[in-house]
């Protein structure tokens with residue numbers, strides 16, 4: 001196998017893994033944003049959300065890239081604690097988590 005072919009295969013495997021993971025964590029296991037009422041299905045707009053908001057710490061443990069995260073998910077047999085969200089709802093979820101943390105007095109983020 002030549003280098004170009006190997007790289008193309010690695011990219012395709014990575015894309016397939018992303019689709020598998022995001023589909024698994026979508027509502028009804030159909031690739032889409034899990035936010036109620038959102039119809040976003042564009043793979044380029046979909047992300048994986050750590051439901052408890054510990055995504056930054058988790059990524060420091062396993063590697064910062066989304067590829068590392070998707071590989072970790074598959075290798076750990078799709079653990080609970082994740083959901084597929086579009087970029088807008090990922091941001092909205094993070095804002096809501098920070099507002100709740102501030103209300104509880106355990107966050108010093110100025111939003």
Ligand SMILES: [Zn+2]
Pocket residue numbers: 033034035038039040085086087088089
């Ligand atoms: Zn959405």
